[in-house]
Amino acid sequence: MLVSILKAVGALASLGVIAAAMLAVAARKFHVEVDPLVESVASALPGANCGACGNPSCFAVAEAIVAGTLPATACVAGGQSVAEVVAGLIGSNSCEVVAVISVRHCGGGSNAVRAYEYGGIQSCNGVSRMAGGPLVCTTGCIGFGDCLRACPFGAIEMDARGLPVIDVVKCTGCGICVRECPRGQISLLELLPDAAPVVVRCCAHDKPKARKAGCSMCCIACKKCEKECPADAIHVTDLLAVVDYEKCTGCGTCVSVCPQNCIDVLVSTTVSSASADGLGKDAPGFVSVVATASVSE
């Protein structure tokens, strides 16, 4: 009994020794020289291999940065901080990154009217192929969360309304969700400057009456925001309120006057963007700048 146990232990141990010797030889013989600079750049990159920059992996980007074929700002997801570290490593000065975040231009969710009863794969891209999507609204969020599954940074969560809420802190602006979204082309999801103070939760361009029949939360192109904006930064273009972020001061007037509550605070010191999503002027912490707006109406 004892002998057979010892035999087995001995056999496995000697196998281990032989394999270790082979590995030791192979490690010497097949050693690949890697530029230590590439390795340090690679370790400075996020390492998520998200693919947002269009390259196959972070290591491939590191090689290209060291070789000079890609700039220090090549990492889309890493943003300014990564670009600075990379620029320091390779001794480059130019590392100005235009930081963006992804936002959702829709407040519909469970408020959007369904065009038909659907059974099938729970994917926005899948259902989009069936009669243009399950909603009467042809631009609104379908809500199966293809963006959430595609996000390499876990920045998207579905809320109770069935809408994806994008965490502005976690979002790196890589744009993968915009490309994955079947309605990303018509700016349901869009990359905005990362300091964008407000966001219009609608992206429809059809006639407001038809739009209202499909969703109670839409922009109705009433132009109240346009009239009240002190900075001339929001305009109803093509039947939809559009913010000019070059001019927007983030005063919150448009949020206060919107009768549809379809303009949300996005980045603010007093209001957290996740709790403001879909609430407009009713968001906790938001102080209406035109308190009398609803009364004088």
Next chain:
Amino acid sequence: MSKAAFKGGVHPPERKEATSSSATQWAPVPGRLVIPMSQHLGAPCQPVVAVGDRVVRGQVVGTVDAMVSAPVHSPVSGEVTAVGPWLTAGGTRVTSVTIVPDAEQDLDSFVPVEGDDVRTLVRAAGIVGMGGATFPSAVKLTPPKGLDVSTVILNGCECEPFLTCDHRLMLEESERVVAGARIIAETVGAKRVVIGIEANKPDAIAAMQKAAGDGVEILSLVTRYPQGAEKQLIWALLRREVPHGKLPAAAGALVHNVATAVAIADAVELHKPLMERIVTVTGRVARPGNYRVLLGTLVSDLLEMAGGIVGEPGRVIAGGPMTGPALGDLDVPIAKGSSGIVVLSPDEAAPLVDDDQPCIRCGRCTEGCPMFLQPFQIGTQANRRDWTAAEPLHPVDCIECGVCSYVCPTKRPLLQLIRLAKAAVIAKGAKL
């Protein structure tokens, strides 16, 4: 009698008995017609009429210069009351011309199309593949240079359950079918004409054999879905395989539907544009039958003409139940490719399922796939959204017949998953 067939496929209950013996009758002229500007594959037409215009039967209401396209004509004399987007059976909103017909209609007269040769006439008449694919026929009559089309095949299979419009057409207008076949063969220089008909239509086979004459062969085919799919039909009749990513012309064949052949004969011999088609209205309706319907008639009006829906409707399907989309709204127009309207009761309609169904590896989808794909594998990769792994499984070769979804015992939405993979692989730049 030949028993030619392809490999794979299924034989769903035919359910054709309700309409196969009822002669085609004219559907009454409805109160309004909605003519979509895109009833074909290819570039949509631009409307050439405006609100308030008077139109006469056969007048062009929409046209475009693109090579792959087909003009649309007014099937009635009347007044244009609206031009704007309208929901179609495919679910997209297409610019459409609404026409309110005059009280008096002369359906025997029309504005003739002009042209000297077959291709010009077929193009001007707006003829598209009437089996449902709606590919412009004039383009198909111009095979690519260097390819020799030796055989013209007419598709009289009608392998979809419920539908009998092609069956009735072959019975009632056998001579016109043959005339169309001869015109097509002459235009493309084919020596042989074969008309393939499934064996479940012995009366149509007999009628066609009587009308055929010299140089036109009528072949009986095994009754199995999708026998009427282009590549499967070519294999069954000629034992030739269409190479991956190539046109049927590469196998020396050109396939047209029998209804398209009749439309081509009408266009060439009578200079008649495509303004009406036979539609099978069947299932849970009071008077199921085959109706000669003016294009642009709304499905709701057509169901009314057929006596209305009986009982609680479960699902209303545009086309055959294997490939046709269920309608979310009945106010969609009958278009050039609409072969049928099938009303199913709630019990008959397949239950709605989501994608949580597990694959039990029974292999029925693989046995059934007429393109020899492995639908369960493509479905699994599509569920993972792994398009790199899906690509070598050739989802782009899928003909979207729906056999895999039909036979799956756990009711996985396989076809939908394959469509997703197909689109993603094409987007990646794979060759079709």
